[in-house]
Amino acid sequence: METVENIIGEISGVVWGLPLIFLLVGTGLYLTIRLTFFSFRQLPYALSLVFKKGDTKSKGDISHFQALMTALAATVGTGNIAGVASAVAVGGPGAVFWMWITAFVGMATKYAEAILGVKYRVENENGEMSGGPMYYIEKGLNLKWLAVIFAAFAAFAAFGIGNMVQSHEAAGVASQNFNIPVWATGIFLAVLVALVIIGGIKSIGKVVGVIVPVMIIFYIGAGLLIVLSNFADVPSAFALIFTDAFTGQAVAGGAVGAVIQQGVARGIFSNEAGLGTGGIAAAAAKTDLPARQALVSMTQVFIDTIIVCTITGLALVMSGVFERADDFDSAAQLTSAAFEQYLPGFGGIIVAIALLFFVFSTIIGWSYFGEKCFTYLFGIKAAMPYRIAFVIALFIGAVVSLDVVWGFADVMNGLMAFPNLVALLLLSGVVVNETKKFRKKRQEEKAEENKAS
Template sequence: MMNIEEILVQIKDWVWSLPLLILLFGTGFYLTFILKGIQFRYLFFGIKEVLSKSSKRSQGDISHFEALMTSLAGAIGTGSIVGVATAIAIGGLGSLFWMWVTAIVGMATKYSESLLAVEYRELDKRGEMIGGPMEYIERGLGWKWMAVLFSIFGVIAAFGTGNLVQVNSIVESVNMIWDIHPVVVGIAIAVLTALVILGGVKSIGHVSGILVPVMAIFYVVGGLIVVGLQYEKIPAVLSLIFKSAFSGQAAFGGFAGATTMMAIQLGVTRSIFSNEAGLGISSIAAAAAKTDYPARQALITMVGALISTLIVCTITGFVIALSGVQGLADSTGKTLNGASLAVTAFSTNLKGGEYIVAIGLFLFAFSTVIAWAYYGEKCFEYLFGEKSVLPFRILFTLAVIPGAILKMETVWTLADIANGLMAIPNLIALVLLSRVIGKRTDEFIALIKSGKA
């Protein structure tokens, strides 16, 4: 008889089977086609707009920059370190290639989600913007039932992906280096979370605007130093990544080997975990931005997928690949995976490298917790009204503590299930509302070309 963990793994494999992968890639390629490669043509415009000031006619709660940083706070979490390490440990180095492909295609998806979130957002009774898939599904398609489904999955994912997974990974990394009791770490994170999220989206946006750039630069610079020390191995690693992406990776040491399908599945799921393209959830942050045109904020948000996956995740992947620790076992004989694999990879090539991972994980995970608190809050508000906001914030904060003691494998599996279920209604909505996406994009591009944007 199967135990609960085996049942959850089967559900996860069913959710993330070929139909969802086709829907994800198909939607991304379709949006890339109808938008004429928006992620290539206007990437630099989006980057330039990140630091631009909002016009006087703009509506919203937080700045362009704070909205992007909140979106990145939710995306650059443990998926960028632990998620990548898990993908390589199970799916092989080929999973990195599929992460890149998913991120590039996903930039058009992320753009489209953010455009619709701003297009269909509205003010709630507290004077705050509320927008995201639940709003564009209901107001754009008129499908209240599907909007409710998304919101339910969004709340579940907020507690799983945005809370339990993040806290669990913080505890694991802290425990490896400082040996602090998990409950103590959980209580400390809960207090810090309460201090930020009880102040609402403006508090979250302000903290994210400071925390995300600092943590990203810290981790990327640390990772580049490690990569630089092993630069002569880069061509061989690239060759192995591309080869493994299409032919799988043979077993060696404690590595059980990986098929092409395993590489694709792990690459896609971990890429989505790190940039959230297709989930729709990060568009809730875009909906809060002070902006005048939906497409302007969409171009800014699109940059997030480039930073979170193509830069941060790649750094983690290369450090692990160059270190040669894939397939090795720890002191207990268990094959290195997750945070332990990342910590070993960094510390193998750089003295004190384990602190880069530990500090990076803490900052990444904490920023994700506060961003997902906002996402979950808006989904909860959609379901139960404005009066439910404070109870949700309290419940979300308290959920941090059990997250500190749950088993990593179970938590990750639950998070993957919630993400997959959330993606389905969102991707359907993106395809059905593609005419709106195309129209608003054409209007804004015309403004750019005329110099009026």
């Protein structure tokens, strides 16, 4: 077993090496420039769309808001707590800066994924929308074999990174903080998730539409309490983040490359820009134009990384606990210690509760992504067997050791990116054309608004 773990670890190191990181960031930068920084310029409007009354006339299964919450459900998770802590512990405070850079170019990537997800979506025999990289690779590039490869990687990844790994993390947190047996957490999670996902995307949309905003506000609220009550430490924390990003002084040997690699890799792990999941969620939304939903979808990257990850990063840097990383058994404990330092008695509990909510939402989001890829491969009748298998795997994940599962899922997660990024680059012209259509429509809407006023 140890040999298998070592082999998978080596493969994971290759898959998630510098070539993939450069491809992910490079694709985002290329799309950002080709779209003339459209994602930056339209961010205020995109954020306003999130809270506007949804489109009820256009085709789709769920609202703009619910589609965004489904995407956020899958991405706001352990990466925002443990991932950021790991990046700062290994790469130093400057890693936070490179997470920001990844997010800013990642918005264009997520925007492109969502546009293509909506444009090439199809309606299945149950009247539900299906879309994502497998559909725009097949229909946009006429490369069925590459679409099948993406779907297979994603379906496998969902059982690992979006299922067993998450239930195992939840069971560990519940056992450590609340003395709940791991088997009890496994059963509870399995039953709770089954009640949500058996009803399909409409049920998922309703649940995440409530849970995700609450959990994000809860965590951000605690983080803001720390920041505002210790505001005098904030400027120096930001200064350390910016200076360390280009000097690597907080890293052994002053390796700037280590700072960049950790920040970029963990930023991508957190917001998933480039992995293709954003296009799957966006395809279910009711929208008149692909670009309108795409603008909503790209705010997921902003919320996930620029807001939630920054809260974690600031707490870690301000507290200085990242300098004692060797004293902790896990990265999540670093964040817990940082919160506990500023909120004695309940800071650690806040992180534990937030992590449990994040894990639950990630499981729900990934169940949908995995199911869509699985039904693409085996047909709509495979949906219910997939949901049942997904629920059973949650219990297994809670009670068994997952070193091999984590490594395998990590490899599948990384391999998803390659076919998706190829499609984004080759279909970038379609993204540009759809953006032009939206701009024209938006100009007409503004003219009507001016007439009305």
